[in-house]
Amino acid sequence: MRAITDSATMLRRQLRHMMRHPSLILTFAGVPVVFLLLFVYVFGGTMGAGLGGDRTAYAGYLTPGLMVTTIASAAQGTAIAVASDMAEGIIARFKTMAIARVSVLTGHVLGAMAQTFVAIAVVTVTALLIGFRPAASALGWLGVAGVLAMFIFAVTWLSVALALVSKSVTTASNLPMPLMVLPFLGSGFVPAESMPPGLRWFAEHQPFTPVIESLRALLAGRPPGTALVEAAAWSAGIALTGYLWARRLYNR
Template sequence: MTTHALADSRTMLRRNLVHAKRYPAMTIGVVIMPVLLLLMFNYIFGGALEKAAGGHYIDYIVPGMMLMIPAYLVVGVAVGIASDMTKGIVNRFRTMPMAHSSILTGQVIGTVIQGVLGVGLMVAVAALIGFRSDAGALEWVAAFGLIALAIFGLAWLGAGFGLAAKTPESASNTPTVIVFLPFLGSGLVPTDTMPAGVRQFAEFQPFTPMTETLRGLLMGTAIGWNGVGALAWCIGFAVVGYLWSRSLFRRKTN
């Protein structure tokens, strides 16, 4: 049974990758927008914010900007799942001898692959405009591993948002809070420059420990307990998103 489910998940993964290749608008949008934001913040706001960051601003913001892509991909997953649910393709899949859970699993794994490639593109663009890291191969592997885990957890949340939405249009709006969270953490400026209240929220929201962990891996700053917090948030997103999406999927397909 497990082998059957894995084979069906590979089939659904291939379907989603082919679909992303043939209809790349959503994928390009969620990957290009963070890259454009990286360029905007570096060239428009970088001069004013460099002193607050305590060094080259491009080196400061890249770890936070890398997490923009996982946040934006939540919308892509939600819209993709909502589209499948409203167009009737899921009902066709249900008539086939296949593991129905593979429909969601294929979407999530496909999102992880696209997201990691998107982050790689962002790092390449950042390197072209001056980003420099002293990280070794092990630190880069750990950084991309954390990114992949964040995408995995957030993609399951995105699946839940997509299943809860009545239309693809509403599915694109419900994850808005997650999309804005990277802006409200330590990704763009240090949290100690923020006013009270905002600072406390920024320090304890999910994307700040992820950002500080990436910054420590790539730039050599102290990680402390941020690594534990980052892993806990990623795993928590994955568990909550998986249970929520599986429950909604069973309810809507029974």
């Protein structure tokens, strides 16, 4: 019970930071929104035709990939926030207080999840404004939220661990950057089957692709099938690895 109440206190601290610095959310959403506008309006005609549709069809194809790109973008901000707390000494002071040790990191994770969801909402609204028309039912949207929540949780714990293993804030800001590339090397922007054999194999067997395909199916009103099972397995594995790694580093 103490860990829960202390985590709630740390979450309030993170939410206050979010309210005081709303520009952070725009920063997390900024790159995906630029990608959305660039790809839809510059490449959308050609890409949409390749998918058997038009520019609007490509906006629908692209949006799930950019939702996941937003998660990767926010992971960099989480790593910077944790590394800054370490560098400024606030976490050292927290360790001397009578609070549950896990609550400090849990507060960061829950606060980052809230920020990421708001950033994804900005990207989704932008996609709707330029023609994205999802066919998801209310249950489908609930499934979308669930898939996003489990993957955000996993990637956020990984970014916390990367921040704790970093020697400086600068290093912490750079370590999560490869995550931004994975949607491009998956099915985020083009179908994996259109890639050369080696790259196609990688695209089909990396963690971002099943998450993107699950979101794409749910938003289109289709059952996600085995993609959802793969997305859940990847999310659980990444979350467990990130949590155990972060806890070990934090306690040390």
